[in-house]
Amino acid sequence: MTDSLLDRVPVIPVVVLHDLDHAVPVARALVEGGVPVIELTLRTPVALDAIEAIATHVPEILVGAGTIVAPAQAKDALSAGAQFLVSPGTTETLAAAMQDTGLPHLPGAATVSEVLRLLELGYSEMKFFPAEASGGADFLKSIGSPLPHARFCPTGGITASSAASYLSLPNVGCVGGSWLTPADALLDHDWDRIVRIATEATYLPS
Numbered sequence: 354m355t356d357s358l359l360d361r362v363p364v365i366p367v368v369v370l371h372d373l374d375h376a377v378p379v380a381r382a383l384v385e386g387g388v389p390v391i392e393l394t395l396r397t398p399v400a401l402d403a404i405e406a407i408a409t410h411v412p413e414i415l416v417g418a419g420t421i422v423a424p425a426q427a428k429d430a431l432s433a434g435a436q437f438l439v440s441p442g443t444t445e446t447l448a449a450a451m452q453d454t455g456l457p458h459l460p461g462a463a464t465v466s467e468v469l470r471l472l473e474l475g476y477s478e479m480k481f482f483p484a485e486a487s488g489g490a491d492f493l494k495s496i497g498s499p500l501p502h503a504r505f506c507p508t509g510g511i512t513a514s515s516a517a518s519y520l521s522l523p524n525v526g527c528v529g530g531s532w533l534t535p536a537d538a539l540l541d542h543d544w545d546r547i548v549r550i551a552t553e554a555t556y557l558p559s
């Protein structure tokens with residue numbers, strides 16, 4: 354398997370989990386649908402426990418932590434069993450904390466200067482957030498010529514129908530989004546629906 358987080362699957366499901374009991378079934382549904390990656394956002398009180406539960410009970414999925422916005426969260430995520438980290442934006446202390454974990458990670462950037470800063474720090478793969486609000490696929494297409502060494506996982510406002518326009522760009526490795534795990538599907542325990550959405554995502558261009 355490649356070391357690159359961007360080249361593993363075309364989509365990274367970004368999950369906001371409110372109920373710890375949903376963690377293992379949602380991870381299993383994604384695996385069954387052919388998407389063996391999950392990013393739990395550290396925005397809810399159960400997120401770290403959910404990472405631990407998934408790491409323990411669904412070893413076939415790559416489980417990561419998103420919404421890393423404070424340096425201490427990087428270590429907390431590592432301790433919980435996270436295998437990768439994602440931040441919506443980047444400061445030097447945040448980047449250093451993520452590096453200290455030794456885990457693969459995607460620091461966030463939304464402007465040309467932020468991308469340049471991450472390239473200076475040695476990153477060639479990053480998250481582009483908030484993708485739709487920051488110029489979408491047109492923005493990434495425009496910066497592809499001057500900054501060909503930067504590759505992105507755009508996230509934020511992406512849907513099943515807009516994902517392909519990003520994935521067709523040479524500087525996009527994968528896209529992230531919460532559309533794979535709709536809040537109502539989680540509430541209804543409709544794991545079959547998540548299997549179906551994940552299966553559809555495997556037909557996206559990679």
Ligand SMILES: O=C(O)C(=O)C[C@H](O)[C@H](O)COP(=O)(O)O
Pocket residue numbers: 367394419420421439440441482508509510511529530531532
């Ligand atoms: O939590 C983070 O680390 C973020 O940066 C935000 C998430 O990536 C988006 O909330 C997912 O975007 P949606 O697919 O529009 O829901």
